[in-house]
Amino acid sequence: MSAEGGELERTLGFLEAMTLGGGTMIGAGIFILPGIAAQTAGPASSIAYAIAGFVALLAALSLSELATGMPIAGGSYHYVNRALGGLFGAVVGWGMWTGLMFASAFYMIGFGQYLVEPIPFLDGRVFIVGLGLLGLVLLLGVNYYGTEESSAFQNVTIGVETAIVLVFVAVGVFFIDPENLEPFAPFGPGGVVATTGIVFISFLGFEIIATVAGEIKNPGRIIPLSMILSVVLVTILYVLVMLVSTGVIPFESLGDSPIPVSDVAVTYLGPAGVVAIVFAAIIAAISSSNSSILAASRVIYAMGRDGVVTDWFNVSHPRFYTPHRAIAATGGVTALLILVGLEVEAIIALLAEAASFSFLVAYSLVHVSLVVFRRTDPDGYDPSFALPRPVYPAVPILGVGLSLVVVSQMATVVVVIGTGIVAFGVVWYAVYARGRVVSEGLLAEAIRGTPAEPYRVVVPVANPETQRGLLRLAAASAHANEDRGTPELVAVNVTPVAHPSPLQNVEADRADHQRDLLENARDVATEMDVTLRTRAVVARDVGEGILDVLEEEAADEVILGWDGTLGRDDHVFGATVDPVVRHAHCDISLVDLRDEAVGTPVALVAPGPNAPVVAHQAVEFATVDEAVPTLLNVQPPRGAGDSDAENRGRAVVADVAEAAGLDPDEYEVQVVVADDVGQAVVEATSRYDTVCVGLSGRVEGPRIPFGDVTERVVQDVPSNVALIRGS
Amino acid sequence: MVRIGDLTILVPVDVSEAEPPVLDVLDHLGAVEVVLLGYFPVPDQAEPALLRDQYGPGAADRLDAVADEHGGPVEVLVFTHDRESTIDRIADEYDCDAVLTAGRSTVVDRVLVPLRGDLNLDRILAVVADLLLAGDETATLFHSVAEDADPSQGELLLMGAVDRLVEHGVDRERVDWRLSESGDPRTDIVELGAEYDLVVLGETEPSLRERIMGDVLSDIVDALEVPALVVRDVE
CATH class of the missing domain: 3.40.50 (Rossmann fold)
Structure with missing residues (x-):
């Protein structure tokens, strides 16, 4: 048998993650923006890069913890959606998507500038925009048709690109004229902060590592390592590039250039330097733009998975297997943004700032999400990289604070555009997503704090056909025990994994299961007015997984579905159910739902330790359809004409009901007097919709005993059957 | 192992x-x-x-x-x-x-086993022995002598390998060997492979040249029309 649907291979190692993160970051941001940065902050623009790098590092720290806790596609969007619910999920999802399109357009215009400027007769905006569009079309074509295992090629190009920038810096420091660095901050701190908002785009990319977290090997180690290291190294590189640029050329003339780094290089590296820098800038623009398009399609995938956008985008190409619709949609809007460059002079700074805005908002919400995750500590969130104290409260607090400061200094038009995108996300949620999104978020729980002692009923669910019935029974049980605690349902789905491996992505399976579970289970929970939690567990064996959850949850009761067969393949009830029945320490109901309706239950009672539990369970199940259950006792006559049998039966029922704490108006009594007890039980119980029978005796050793009567009920009664054992 | x-x-x-x-x-x-x-x-x-x-x-x-x-x-x-x-x-x-790997053979009577040297030899021979003991095919051990190497070295290698199979419990009559002095192992294996139903090859760590120019082994496997069994090099 193959695993359900197949395994997902993790294929990205440390080097791939670093080149992905570094390659996306080192892009047009450092080749184009030094000019604009010099114009607005002077030589102190290196400080702006350092601040932007610090803001990025804070985000990288929070994202690292979240990504190792949930290594699954989607990045920031996914964490915010989980923590803060569908509304914020939609805002961040749309913000990231549009932000990536802004960034992609920005890179391609930068690509056009670096191609056009060195060639005198090719001057003009039309050429820049045209070349940008051409580059974009080529990228879209490649991504539409799909590539396989191109990482070796990427490693080489990004290595060459980085080497060129390193040479530029290493040689350039000897040509710095200290006079150029005076005055260091001609536009004051305000200018530096405003510049930070523009150059922040140069750091987009580290997050791609979190966006593809589902494909990274040993995510617990490689995600934080590559994310933090790439941000730190790139920040140092940028600060040096900016110092060299403003040190070699006076910042006033640097500010006039659309290709500043190349203009700096020509002064000390000559024409060869210009060629090298132009080459590096082009490679950088292409690789950054490419990564942005790919990251966008992963964000769309994650949004489609959660129901925030239509799954239509996520139909992959029948032959190339690429998410061609997502790629085409991203590319189409990016092309429009590039075309805006024909009309708008300052397009490059606008695009950069708008993309920065989107991501600063997203990262602020990521910081908040981290706090929410820490406070609620939900199941399945078990990050292998956790920020130590006092770094923990400091990082999210500083992160949100600094992001707000940077955003506050942005150009009005950018704030308007950015706020418009946020508003679009809100409207989108209200109009489209609200009915479809299943994520409620943990925010309410984080604010409320821990609830009072619950009465907890665990329901393992796997089969969509029966899970509804099981959940309804469980909800009824939980409700009927309100006097023992706040009713709470825990729906569990166990994903069996034969060989758990850090090279395999099981997170995605968990997410898929959880989504189906949530959708179905939530309806039932609302209907029955009961708190529901879901748990998706990965374990070698389903039975073991269920036992672990029962233990962790300190469950009061478990309701297990079962297919109604006995004694097959060396198992009593089945390979999954047997270990649970054998080892669980709570009340167990094994339910074979043969009919959707629970209807009127009957409990078969005879003197014994189990009987009160069975009787009580029948009363609990009866609440589903507001019926009154019957407690049935069958008495064999003691000799011919035994007139006392009926009374003896009634006495047994009365004793059991009292032991179960039932009022006489909560049940009906039926006593049957017959010689053949088994036959009588079958005939009497067949008239009811659901039969509750005790699972006799305590289980010791490998055998699970069940009586002859139980066996006959299971085999001969057509109604729903519940086998019940007290703890 | x-x-x-x-x-x-x-x-x-x-x-x-x-x-x-x-x-x-x-x-x-x-x-x-x-x-x-x-x-x-x-x-x-x-x-x-x-x-x-x-x-x-x-x-x-x-x-x-x-x-x-x-x-x-x-x-x-x-x-x-x-x-x-x-x-x-x-x-x-x-x-x-x-x-x-898949290939067009419909029966397995004759197995070709090209051997390169001592690299991975134990594992290859263990797999061949298992294969012969599990079924009833015959095997030909094959070695292509490098251009300026001594052919007697190759003979020694092949005869030693036959002995090892016999030690593993394979009937000596089910194993023979062939030596080629053409100096072109790739062509030899592909041509000779056509006469057999299955080829058993040893996987080796690709050299730097192979990494850049393409893996010789996968090149051979692609060229073969019959199925190939590539013995893994775990160490």
Whole structure:
């Protein structure tokens, strides 16, 4: 048998993650923006890069913890959606998507500038925009048709690109004229902060590592390592590039250039330097733009998975297997943004700032999400990289604070555009997503704090056909025990994994299961007015997984579905159910739902330790359809004409009901007097919709005993059957 | 680690292809454990989970169909960006000694075993011994002498290898050997392979040149029309 649907291979190692993160970051941001940065902050623009790098590092720290806790596609969007619910999920999802399109357009215009400027007769905006569009079309074509295992090629190009920038810096420091660095901050701190908002785009990319977290090997180690290291190294590189640029050329003339780094290089590296820098800038623009398009399609995938956008985008190409619709949609809007460059002079700074805005908002919400995750500590969130104290409260607090400061200094038009995108996300949620999104978020729980002692009923669910019935029974049980605690349902789905491996992505399976579970289970929970939690567990064996959850949850009761067969393949009830029945320490109901309706239950009672539990369970199940259950006792006559049998039966029922704490108006009594007890039980119980029978005796050793009567009920009664054992 | 009498082979199948591969050879290997790996190649552009959502059930059905045709071996289905690393991982997890590629053979009577040197020799011979003990085919051990090497070295290698197989319990009459002095092992193996039903090759760590210019082994495997059993080099 193959695993359900197949395994997902993790294929990205440390080097791939670093080149992905570094390659996306080192892009047009450092080749184009030094000019604009010099114009607005002077030589102190290196400080702006350092601040932007610090803001990025804070985000990288929070994202690292979240990504190792949930290594699954989607990045920031996914964490915010989980923590803060569908509304914020939609805002961040749309913000990231549009932000990536802004960034992609920005890179391609930068690509056009670096191609056009060195060639005198090719001057003009039309050429820049045209070349940008051409580059974009080529990228879209490649991504539409799909590539396989191109990482070796990427490693080489990004290595060459980085080497060129390193040479530029290493040689350039000897040509710095200290006079150029005076005055260091001609536009004051305000200018530096405003510049930070523009150059922040140069750091987009580290997050791609979190966006593809589902494909990274040993995510617990490689995600934080590559994310933090790439941000730190790139920040140092940028600060040096900016110092060299403003040190070699006076910042006033640097500010006039659309290709500043190349203009700096020509002064000390000559024409060869210009060629090298132009080459590096082009490679950088292409690789950054490419990564942005790919990251966008992963964000769309994650949004489609959660129901925030239509799954239509996520139909992959029948032959190339690429998410061609997502790629085409991203590319189409990016092309429009590039075309805006024909009309708008300052397009490059606008695009950069708008993309920065989107991501600063997203990262602020990521910081908040981290706090929410820490406070609620939900199941399945078990990050292998956790920020130590006092770094923990400091990082999210500083992160949100600094992001707000940077955003506050942005150009009005950018704030308007950015706020418009946020508003679009809100409207989108209200109009489209609200009915479809299943994520409620943990925010309410984080604010409320821990609830009072619950009465907890665990329901393992796997089969969509029966899970509804099981959940309804469980909800009824939980409700009927309100006097023992706040009713709470825990729906569990166990994903069996034969060989758990850090090279395999099981997170995605968990997410898929959880989504189906949530959708179905939530309806039932609302209907029955009961708190529901879901748990998706990965374990070698389903039975073991269920036992672990029962233990962790300190469950009061478990309701297990079962297919109604006995004694097959060396198992009593089945390979999954047997270990649970054998080892669980709570009340167990094994339910074979043969009919959707629970209807009127009957409990078969005879003197014994189990009987009160069975009787009580029948009363609990009866609440589903507001019926009154019957407690049935069958008495064999003691000799011919035994007139006392009926009374003896009634006495047994009365004793059991009292032991179960039932009022006489909560049940009906039926006593049957017959010689053949088994036959009588079958005939009497067949008239009811659901039969509750005790699972006799305590289980010791490998055998699970069940009586002859139980066996006959299971085999001969057509109604729903519940086998019940007290703890 | 040399194991005798417990041969497990991994059979990778591309489940994105509608046409199932020719794996008749599987039915003629005798009592050999088979792990059937269905892999679905995922382009860089797509999240593996995306393709699994869409093609998972179809791919599982295809894999089941292949498995049903060949005696219901263990099945694994993986969605991967990187076929090679998936084959490596699954082979490790299921303790496979060798990886089988598809080819046109319908029976397995004659097995060709090219040997290069002492590298990986123990493992190759252990797999060949297991194969011969599990079925009733005959094997030809083959060595192609390098251009300026002494042919007697090759003879020694082959005769020693035959002895080892006999030590493992293989009937001496089922094993012969051939030596070639053409100096071109690749052509020799591809040409000679056409006369056989199965070729057993040893996997070696690719050299730097092979990494850049392409792997000689996969080149040979691609050129062969008959199935190849590539013995893994675990150390």
